[in-house]
Amino acid sequence: MTLRSRLLMQTCVLAMMTGTGLGSAPASAQNSAPVPLFLKQEAEQDAERQVAPSPTNPGATSAPRSGGFGNTSSGTTETDTFPSDPNAVQSLSLGAVDAEAVGTIDQSRGGLGTDMWNGTTRRSAAQLISELPATPATHAARDLQKRMLLSAAALPQGSADISLLEARVAKLIEMGALDDAIELVRSAPQGSRGSMLAQAEVNALLIGSRIDAACDAIEGYGASYEELFWLKAAAMCAFYANDPTSAAFTVDLVREMGGESDATFFGLVSAIRSGSTADADLLNDLRPIDLALLAIAKQSIPTSQLETDNPAAIIGITTADATATDVRLEAARKAENLGLISPEKLADVYQSVNFEPAALESVLDDASEGIQARQYAKLYQAAAQSDVAAARAEILAALFEAADFEGDFMQAARLAAPLMTDIPVNGDFSWFAVPALRASIAANSFERAENWLQVAKSSANASNDISSRLSLLYPVLAISGLEETGAVRRTAMASDGNSSQSFGSDPQSGPTQNFGLGGAVVPGAPTSSGGMASATVMPNSASAEDVQSASDRAAALARHRARMVEWQEMQAARGDQAAARRYSELIFNLFEGFGIEVPNTLWDSILTAPYAEERMTTSSAVSHQLNAAAAARQKAKTAALAIQAQQVAAVDNADPKVLSDTVTSLLVIGQENDARRLATELLMSFNQ
Template structure:
């Protein structure tokens, strides 16, 4: 069975907690500021960073004339949000199918998730070659489901004509409906497919639907027949038995949660073990996020799987003593990480809070987040506050942190404003000059300062300020490699300084063949194949440990197929992950 879900079930059924509406905040985005629902607004779906219009072929995607349309070419992205419809030109189909199926379910960085969604949602003519049993549309939909993108799954499947939706697509759509809590629609679809196809999935789903409809005898008869035939699915049967008995289910282990199991967990108000609740699987994360599990919320927001509003509302509900609120900077140091973040957020978000207090609490929050691996989610949490701060000479000390946080949150325009303030002050302020030197390479990667002379000054100035340690040589190697991958000129003198330094250990390289094939695809201009291989090389493990030479080649490859802005976004994000 597939392991590819995103829970979207009512949290009140699971833990009896007040539910917050779950939103997918990971649409392909521009570098413009985010648009989020105001705090305190009635529960609603939080809009994506850049709303993605859902269009079918008949709705305007210009792939080819309708009489020539191949259902596998369908997609729901168009215009600048989509990759070219010819992106698979020159690529072998079996090769693409295999790599699509093995893409990471949890890309290692937020922007890599965006790139992966664009690849899977773009309308494009299929690659040439003999097709396997599954259609390319089914493979794409299955991977989106595995990533937890249930709305994408439904939209992509609905772009296909009704008479061309096979059993695989029908199962995927039913599972997505279950996970979006559209139980009636899911059961209706299951009923229409059950009579024509005796796939075990339909039998199990119909049994679940009958149980919900109080047709317990029919449901249990189906289960008995399934078990007699040798079907082995202990979690499903245990939860169905609990539902039949009107008892809460218990789940001790769930290595690969299925949509039907999550629907049963919700329906039976199942109690989950600590092991199950610690899962990083997108489906379980979303289920726990809606249930108000603060640890799951943090992980889901960090991965760009859930809206930052979940984190904001959760932090606001945590109670603190008057003493803790009065001395948040000191109190936060002794609290466990997430509770410390909640305390700092409450103090920062206080209406009419003094700028000096707000920046001090945000500064500590960002420091703690960097230490605990939650920098991107905390940066997104504070983006509105930082963007709205009145920049002044009194806040020069805060400018580097503000810039990094805004870059991580995708608000590059506001980040640039803080950088320019720091640059202007650097001519007369010694500390500002040091801070400017430290963040200047990031500004170069983001495109704030790309004149050849400025690039050389930025890299040389940063390197001059570093102590000569093995660690600094490794960091310099990464920095210079990223710059080279972006097509920026790194002087011979800088490379020479590394050549004369200590021998450096290689970082983590991708699996055999990925590196070489990516470079070849980029040289040949094969866009889809290049992006697919770059996602495999970068997306399975944290990029902070990635080999600098591979990272350089991945950026160069993206630029070679016309993805300049995407390469810059990956360069900035991976640099922030590495602690720059």
């Protein structure tokens, strides 16, 4: 007897017992060949559905490995060519609609363009997606990764058994982009959603502690699929609805259908029934359904999960009702730093803490809280409640100082960004100008940063230290484009001689729309770029049309050289010369990536033994493929490999040349805003 038959029998029995009717399954539910999600799936499901599991990465897609990031597999070469110019005349097949090509953003909202998979096979694309990091080393890389996964784009033909949509959704869930994952699933035509996409939607809801919505989805999907996942999910919903009869019947079916080996599931079921605590040994590798069962058992997620790399558990600790306040604070702090939750969610967690009104009023005079995240929450609440701009600025300055000491400045800047908008940008706040400038840059508020920079410059004099603080910050100002350096900007150019357009990283505001494509681009159709992309150089100015004169550029270059010499003198006075050298190397390499001059004397200043050093770097295969993909203007492949390459940024001995190559590759494919954000974040995150 099949699982579906048993479910129908169960429903009929329960209907007779309770007097309820039998509901019909939605017509939209269909089966399709799945790509395994990142989440731990039941062993029986893996055995049935994995086509070619990898011994080293069982959670990856079912696409066979090619041994690297190449475009061939099993001795067969697939050649899929897509126009690199979205405005070019294209030859399209108006056959079947490809549901896999759907997305929730287009190029005007930060997407990488309909041609982003140009030159990449479907099998290679699946591998690139599945191997993207769950927690990119920088928020700039995370933003790029999320937009790549959400972009509507034409897909390579061939290998139709590989579902890139399922791989995209799975990766979004793995990186904590739960709402985006749900939206992407629901953007697909209903008739094209298979069991894996349905499971992904349910898992995303469960991770976010939205059990009511998850059970609604389970009720709609469950009777249409055969996997044990749906039976366990039905049991969980029965427990949640306080329906012990239905729960017991369904749990018995799970056992009868061969699910007795799932010790975690049955251990949590036993805890719910007895009102006891589940064995901690069963809670080491928590799945979304386990998080829901723990919530039903009113048992908190073990705090040891904070030290794991399980994004679902970290998010679960942040959102679960049973989590102790101080644990929730530290979990939210970690989750936001990893990009698993938004700054807005972190603000909600901080606002949920109860502080005495007197403690908030005297926040600048009281002793620091014992838990760092609690201190941040206290300062944040005090700043949010202050209606006096000067008082709010003082509190935010204290928040930035405390966070800077702990290495959390970037997070504090993202958290405080909405509060900064009510502080006037004028000379009355000159004392706050430099912290506000740094925070605005960190929060990607560059227009506001430019205004604070002007306030700081006009307020600098011999009686304050603003000038020296701006000198220390100069490399960040140069990289972010807030200071003219006399540099030239590289712009990728198509073979027709027209420079490509750089699209910003910020999705424009407006109503959410879903985008899909009809048909697929015919292989061999004319493209505007054939292989190596040519390049041109343009003055580094506010717009490509505003060409600087030679004299203006020369003056800017002279100022840049003087500022860099001044900056280097300050670095030479630092106590930790090893750290100063590492920071200098990072800056000089990033400067060269952007075409900003580094005087030879500055390179000479760090030319000291030992000349051979141990560095954390990427494999030569990644470096080669990154450069090749950028030269061929393969946007998605370049973005994926750039994200992989910048993963070394999180370690102390990262190779700065790798980080420079990452930035350069993004510039070549026209993602200048991404390149600047990534480089700026690298500099501001450096432990000086």
